Amino acid sequence: xxxxxxxxxxxxxxxxxxxxxxxxxxxxxxxxxxxxxxxxxxxxxxxxxxxxxxxxxxxxxxxxxxxxxxxxxxxxxxxxxxxxxxxxxxxxxxxxxxxxxxxxxxxxxxxxx
Amino acid sequence: xxxxxxxxxxxxxxxxxxxxxxxxxxxxxxxxxxxxxxxxxxxxxxxxxxxxxxxxxxxxxxxxxxxxxxxxxxxxxxxxxxxxxxxxxxxxxxxxxxxxxxxxxxxxxxxxxxxx
Numbered sequence: 001x002x003x004x005x006x007x008x009x010x011x012x013x014x015x016x017x018x019x020x021x022x023x024x025x026x027x028x029x030x031x032x033x034x035x036x037x038x039x040x041x042x043x044x045x046x047x048x049x050x051x052x053x054x055x056x057x058x059x060x061x062x063x064x065x066x067x068x069x070x071x072x073x074x075x076x077x078x079x080x081x082x083x084x085x086x087x088x089x090x091x092x093x094x095x096x097x098x099x100x101x102x103x104x105x106x107x108x109x110x111x112x113x
Numbered sequence: 114x115x116x117x118x119x120x121x122x123x124x125x126x127x128x129x130x131x132x133x134x135x136x137x138x139x140x141x142x143x144x145x146x147x148x149x150x151x152x153x154x155x156x157x158x159x160x161x162x163x164x165x166x167x168x169x170x171x172x173x174x175x176x177x178x179x180x181x182x183x184x185x186x187x188x189x190x191x192x193x194x195x196x197x198x199x200x201x202x203x204x205x206x207x208x209x210x211x212x213x214x215x216x217x218x219x220x221x222x223x224x225x226x227x228x229x
């Protein structure tokens with residue numbers, strides 16, 4: 001089955017630790033995205049990648065980093081510099097950037113204490 | 114400013130009835146795309162329907178239709194024959210143009226509860 005996988009579903013970390021969230025797609029999509037969702041808010045774009053080895057900052061990139069070494073994979077690292085990392089993180093992909101629907105993974109709920 | 118507004122924080126509908134979820138958008142671009150997504154309590158975002166700004170016909174996908182009124186800048190989602198499984202958050206989103214801007218702009222969502 002084609003789709004997007006994110007692991008783990010729930011993640012707990014101590015403050016000051018970096019943590020990497022996994023996102024893998026087998027849809028052969030060029031574009032991938034990372035969003036953050038907080039309660040009562042819409043999605044906010046962290047980073048996006050239009051093609052392998054290329055990525056751009058979204059609206060709230062501070063304290064986060066990404067890589068896109070393979071078409072299928074777009075991991076997100078939440079660094080200790082992120083002031084409020086506890087949130088629900090959603091990864092998405094689209095066939096290419098532009099007027100194309102984005103398909104989402106199941107999300108990772110990160111809790112930092 | 115590019116913006117999506119969903120004015121209904123919560124909506125209730127009886128099973129088997131139709132419901133309209135409101136969405137207005139603000140953009141000065143002539144070319145843009147409009148999307149609706151569903152987010153059940155599990156958290157995953159599910160794509161429902163797409164409308165391009167130059168599409169003359171309203172988009173339809175099964176029980177979902179998009180009431181696109183370009184002059185009023187509205188893109189309301191109509192769900193016909195509501196089912197209990199339709200209970201979820203619904204988000205309206207827009208991509209303003211297909212140039213260098215690749216970013217979806219999201220509304221804050223509407224929570225829909227379907228009553229048996």
